[in-house]
Amino acid sequence: MALVRERRQLNLSLPLPEPTERRPRFPLPLPPTSTSATASTTTSTSAISSSDLEKLQVLGHGNGGTVYKVRHKRTSAIYALKVVHGDSDSTTRRQVLREMEILRRTDSANIVQCHGCLEKPSGDIAIVMEYMDLGTLDSLLKSSGTFSEAKLALVARQVLNGLSYLHAHKIIHRDIKPSNLLVNKNMEVKIADFGVSKIMCRTLDACTSYVGTCAYMSPERFDPDTYGGNYNGYASDIWSLGLTLMELYMGHFPFLPAGQRPDWATLMCAICFGEPPSLPDGASNEFRSFVECCLQKESSKRWTAEKLLSHPFLSRDPET
Numbered sequence: 001m002a003l004v005r006e007r008r009q010l011n012l013s014l015p016l017p018e019p020t021e022r023r024p025r026f027p028l029p030l031p032p033t034s035t036s037a038t039a040s041t042t043t044s045t046s047a048i049s050s051s052d053l054e055k056l057q058v059l060g061h062g063n064g065g066t067v068y069k070v071r072h073k074r075t076s077a078i079y080a081l082k083v084v085h086g087d088s089d090s091t092t093r094r095q096v097l098r099e100m101e102i103l104r105r106t107d108s109a110n111i112v113q114c115h116g117c118l119e120k121p122s123g124d125i126a127i128v129m130e131y132m133d134l135g136t137l138d139s140l141l142k143s144s145g146t147f148s149e150a151k152l153a154l155v156a157r158q159v160l161n162g163l164s165y166l167h168a169h170k171i172i173h174r175d176i177k178p179s180n181l182l183v184n185k186n187m188e189v190k191i192a193d194f195g196v197s198k199i200m201c202r203t204l205d206a207c208t209s210y211v212g213t214c215a216y217m218s219p220e221r222f223d224p225d226t227y228g229g230n231y232n233g234y235a236s237d238i239w240s241l242g243l244t245l246m247e248l249y250m251g252h253f254p255f256l257p258a259g260q261r262p263d264w265a266t267l268m269c270a271i272c273f274g275e276p277p278s279l280p281d282g283a284s285n286e287f288r289s290f291v292e293c294c295l296q297k298e299s300s301k302r303w304t305a306e307k308l309l310s311h312p313f314l315s316r317d318p319e320t
């Protein structure tokens with residue numbers, strides 16, 4: 001099976017940005033003068049350096065990097081600073097450069113905003129991002145429990161806005177999951193972590209790399225040969241969104257009973273050979289239909305982000 005070959009020879013060969021792209025094209029903008037906890041968009045172009053930022057606490061560790069909550073010393077504006085150390089392996093460095101490249105290209109209310117990029121003489125690379133004070137949807141699930149349908153409709157609409165923007169710009173995220181979706185206290189949800197994303201150069205580019213988090217991968221990503229040697233990466237993001245919403249509703253990963261730890265082989269068989277998971281009794285027809293539109297095994301039958309934005313599940317009364 002194609003996946004077995006891919007597992008032996010993980011395709012981590014994300015192309016490095018062109019040499020001219022490796023240094024930030026723009027100076028780090030000054031933070032807004034407001035002292036609010038969440039940094040807002042700024043149009044200032046004055047540059048600041050990493051010495052202007054005071055580290056307050058570690059927010060989390062990712063694949064090779066650390067994310068800090070930082071304060072701009074002069075304005076007190078708060079940001080999240082993702083740092084990848086100079087001695088990190090080349091894959092990690094490539095991923096953060098890729099993330100920088102994508103964040104610089106994007107401008108959407110539902111994609112985490114990049115306020116600038118820093119490169120230190122030590123080789124450390126850092127991205128200054130807006131700070132999302134409630135963390136990830138995964139941490140919110142763990143701290144506050146499962147999400148109501150009304151909340152999920154709110155989440156789904158925002159993630160779809162972000163995905164529809166990315167897909168229109170030929171960017172495939174490839175790792176949509178609760179821990180890559182950030183949220184703030186206004187219940188604004190933003191897509192983050194573009195380390196394994198792909199920018200499609202042409203509409204019909206092949207998308208074959210085996211990257212991302214196995215559990216949220218669509219069936220065609222495990223065995224692209226069955227689908228003619230490539231897969232529709234846009235549809236794959238939609239599959240991952242469907243699983244993400246189910247997990248937030250049920251409180252556990254949908255393919256497995258609560259409490260069971262996934263092992264790679266069981267998961268792969270369930271995803272490729274089993275029926276797509278369905279919602280438990282009690283879910284509304286609209287939510288059930290929405291999830292079915294995301295979790296079509298045949299990728300060409302899956303709805304696009306644009307089409308899902310008009311699904312009746314998203315227009316329900318937020319109070320119900």
Ligand SMILES: Nc1ncnc2c1ncn2[C@@H]1O[C@H](COP(=O)(O)OP(=O)(O)OP(=O)(O)O)[C@@H](O)[C@H]1O
Nearest residue numbers: 059060061062063067080129130131132135136193
């Ligand atoms: N902009 C942000 N605002 C607030 N917290 C953040 C922000 N970005 C990241 N974090 C926190 O830092 C953690 C690490 O983020 P990061 O993107 O480095 O890695 P990850 O997505 O958890 O893992 P990986 O990179 O291995 O997929 C996140 O889980 C989240 O808790």
